[in-house]
Amino acid sequence: xxxxxxxxxxxxxxxxxxxxxxxxxxxxxxxxxxxxxxxxxxxxxxxxxxxxxxxxxxxxxxxxxxxxxxxxxxxxxxxxxxxxxxxxxxxxxxxxxxxxxxxxxxxxxxxxxxxxxxxxxxxxxxxxxxxxxxxxxxxxxxxxxxxxxxxxxxxxxxxxxxxxxxxxxxxxxxxxxxxxxxxxxxxxxxxxxx
Amino acid sequence: xxxxxxxxxxxxxxxxxxxxxxxxxxxxxxxxxxxxxxxxxxxxxxxxxxxxxxxxxxxxxxxxxxxxxxxxxxxxxxxxxxxxxxxxxxxxxxxxxxxxxxxxxxxxxxxxxxxxxxxxxxxxxxxxxxxxxxxxxxxxxxxxxxxxxxxxxxxxxxxxxxxxxxxxxxxxxxxxxxxxxxxxxxxxxxxxxxxxxxxxxxxxxxxxxxxxxxxxxxxxxxxxxxxxxxxxxxxxxxxxxxxxxxxxxxxxxxxxxxxxxxxxxxxxxxxxxxxxxxxxxxxxxxxxxxxxxxxxxxxxxxxxxxxxxxxxxxxxxxxxxxxxxxxxxxxxxxxxxxxx
Numbered sequence: 083x084x085x086x087x088x089x090x091x092x093x094x095x096x097x098x099x100x101x102x103x104x105x106x107x108x109x110x111x112x113x114x115x116x117x118x119x120x121x122x123x124x125x126x127x128x129x130x131x132x133x134x135x136x137x138x139x140x141x142x143x144x145x146x147x148x149x150x151x152x153x154x155x156x157x158x159x160x161x162x163x164x165x166x167x168x169x170x171x172x173x174x175x176x177x178x179x180x181x182x183x184x185x186x187x188x189x190x191x192x193x194x195x196x197x198x199x200x201x202x203x204x205x206x207x208x209x210x211x212x213x214x215x216x217x218x219x220x221x222x223x224x225x226x227x228x229x230x231x232x233x234x235x236x237x238x239x240x241x242x243x244x245x246x247x248x249x250x251x252x253x254x255x256x257x258x259x260x261x262x263x264x265x266x267x268x269x270x271x272x273x274x275x276x
Numbered sequence: 277x278x279x280x281x282x283x284x285x286x287x288x289x290x291x292x293x294x295x296x297x298x299x300x301x302x303x304x305x306x307x308x309x310x311x312x313x314x315x316x317x318x319x320x321x322x323x324x325x326x327x328x329x330x331x332x333x334x335x336x337x338x339x340x341x342x343x344x345x346x347x348x349x350x351x352x353x354x355x356x357x358x359x360x361x362x363x364x365x366x367x368x369x370x371x372x373x374x375x376x377x378x379x380x381x382x383x384x385x386x387x388x389x390x391x392x393x394x395x396x397x398x399x400x401x402x403x404x405x406x407x408x409x410x411x412x413x414x415x416x417x418x419x420x421x422x423x424x425x426x427x428x429x430x431x432x433x434x435x436x437x438x439x440x441x442x443x444x445x446x447x448x449x450x451x452x453x454x455x456x457x458x459x460x461x462x463x464x465x466x467x468x469x470x471x472x473x474x475x476x477x478x479x480x481x482x483x484x485x486x487x488x489x490x491x492x493x494x495x496x497x498x499x500x501x502x503x504x505x506x507x508x509x510x511x512x513x514x515x516x517x518x519x520x521x522x523x524x525x526x527x528x529x530x531x532x533x534x535x536x537x538x539x540x541x542x543x544x545x546x547x548x549x550x551x552x553x554x555x556x557x558x559x560x561x562x563x564x565x566x567x568x569x570x571x572x573x574x575x576x577x578x579x580x581x582x583x584x585x586x587x588x589x590x591x592x593x594x595x596x597x598x599x600x601x602x603x604x605x606x607x608x609x610x611x612x613x614x615x616x
Contacts, residue, residue: 112494152427157463158492164426187426191493197530201591201616248426251491 083175084271087263088167091182091230092148095165098223099146100124105219108203108212109145109161111192118142150185159189159251161212163220170260175271180231180261181238184220185246187254188213217243217255224259231263303383307355310335319352320366321359324408324439328366332358336367348391356385361480362439364409365389371409375437377477396438397502398453400446403509405501408444411437412455415486432489434465440472440481447483452490452497452504464497464504466490519547523557523599523608531595531612534586537572541579542599544606556602564593564614571595590614 099105100121113123117131118140126144130137143154150166164185171179193211195203208215227235237243238258246254265271292298310316311333319336321329334354341347350372352365365372372389379386392409399405415433422431434455438444447453449467456462465487475482498506521544528539544555557578563571570585580597584590596611 114494151425155421155428155430156491157430157461158494160491162427185426189491191491196495197615204588204616205591249422249424249429251429252427 083172083178083265085169086270087178087180087231088169089148091167091180091261092165094229095182095184095224096125096146096148098229099163099220102219102223104203104206105216105223108216108219109163111161111199111212114142114158114160115140150183159192161186161188161192161216163187163216175268176264178263180263182259182261184224184257184259185248185254186213186216186220186257187248187252188216190251190253193253213253213255217257220257224257231261233262235259235261307384311354317367322364322366322371324364324406326364326366326371326409334358348393350389350391351386352389353384353386356380356382359385359387361387361475361477362482364392364439373409373411373437373439373482375411375475375482390437394436394455394457395502396436396453396455398447398451399503399506400443403507405503406443407502408438413437420489429491430463430489432463432465433468434487436485436487437475437482438485440476440483444483445472447485452493453487454497454499454502454504455487460499461492462499462502464490464492521546521552521601521605523555523601523606525597525599525608525610527610527612531582531584531614533584533588533590533614533616535584537581537583539579539581540597540610542608544601552606555606557599558602560598560600562596562598564590564595567593584614588616591616 106120106124110120110123113120115123118129122129123142124145126142126146129140129142131140132138143152143156143160145160146163146165147153148165150164152162152164164187166183166185168181168183169178170181188211193213195212195215203215208218210218221237224235225237229235236259238260242258244256246256248254316333316335318331319334320331323329332354334352337351337353338346338349341349350367352359352367352372352374359374359378361374361377363374365374371392373392374387374389376388390411392411394410394412395407396410397405397407413435415435420430420432422429436455438447447467448470451467452464453467454462455465466489467485467487469486471484471486472481474484493505496506497504523542523544525540525542528541529536531538542557544552544557546552559575559580561573561580567587567590570587570590572583574581582595591614593614594611595614596609598607598609600607
């Protein structure tokens with residue numbers, strides 16, 4: 083057994099999210115720094131901007147993280163998605179059950195969409211507040227996906243979506259998915275060979 | 277001439293022989309001489325917009341302080357009846373705020389003033405942005421951060437001292453303010469508590485405002501204006517065509533698919549912009565084509581009541597209300613977009 087999927091699943095999910103315009107737009111109500119692509123604002127990281135021939139290094143905090151926390155201190159009312167993976171069950175050397183937790187957090191002041199945005203998303207078939215809509219979009223993106231492991235990516239049978247309060251100012255939902263995966267390359271299971 | 281050596285310009289007539297009378301006779305001219313001497317300074321009493329209210333001469337003390345914190349405070353002495361608590365004093369190109377009760381010893385008056393280290397801006401309900409120099413001190417306990425397992429949020433706390441008046445008294449709990457000099461990303465703070473009694477000196481006084489660090493709201497906060505939760509001030513109604521009567525129409529709120537009943541109200545104006553309340557309106561309402569049965573419209577006196585059905589196909593469709601006076605003229609219209 084190897085643990086390659088712990089990182090790979092998160093990469094895949096983040097790539098799906100950043101390519102999904104509706105998820106990005108719901109999470110980022112206004113770009114942190116409009117000199118950069120919305121996707122860069124979503125992912126965060128170190129970027130360079132040039133103004134009047136002078137290069138400036140910019141560190142974007144980002145809105146989507148492959149750890150269950152946000153690295154930097156938060157000075158605004160941003161929404162964020164944190165993704166974590168665990169192996170919840172192992173069947174012998176080959177089969178394992180992956181569990182993916184997706185925490186979606188919205189600042190209390192950012193939950194209510196403005197009228198124009200709400201109208202736009204309701205016409206697209208979403209409902210509720212910003213958090214509800216992000217949850218729905220994530221669900222549309224991931225539920226029954228065939229991108230992961232064996233069969234379809236499915237929501238956890240117990241508490242697939244639950245509420246939580248990251249702190250006094252934020253409200254969030256945790257989505258839990260499970261997926262069976264198996265080893266395809268036995269040479270990578272251990273340094274000690276087959 | 278030897279008489280120029282004497283400071284007192286016009287000696288009072290003194291012939292009673294009692295020391296008390298002598299003191300009374302000499303005290304004003306003596307104070308004048310002190311205020312016109314090199315130990316005194318020209319200072320200005322200014323309003324919150326830094327317009328000069330009056331120029332005065334005063335002795336300002338404590339310019340040579342021994343600790344950094346005491347460099348912020350000065351004692352000011354001048355003629356009785358000049359100073360008020362909460363006055364702004366411009367001295368040495370800096371703005372100070374009198375934050376004490378003004379006292380006197382029957383000869384001169386004295387007050388404590390403190391350097392204003394920040395200019396607070398806020399918007400009142402009429403949209404006007406007010407600006408007040410103020411004294412800001414911090415009251416951070418611990419690290420100034422609140423950590424949870426998921427995130428770290430700033431939790432700085434400050435105290436603001438600002439003059440009490442009809443504008444500043446509107447600063448109440450949950451009002452948000454920028455209290456930071458960062459040029460592009462100032463930190464907003466939220467009011468937790470306003471103490472209007474601690475520095476209440478009768479008709480004058482100061483508000484002590486306790487604030488804690490809050491999150492920047494990118495959609496409504498305006499660091500460029502220095503104002504949190506900015507909104508566009510409403511504009512005054514002007515005649516659409518000069519010299520003609522006209523009407524304006526207002527709606528009691530957003531027209532929402534499946535929302536509450538809204539009231540449409542006309543106001544009729546003469547050509548000189550005076551209101552005419554005797555006009556009976558004649559309405560013409562243009563509904564979205566093909567969706568006419570999705571509206572419940574009733575006429576009550578001069579008003580129209582309208583309810584929109586919960587049909588999301590109506591989102592972003594428009595309704596136009598045209599109104600005229602029953603005898604012609606007084607025309608006006610309002611187009612509303614149905615929203616959610």
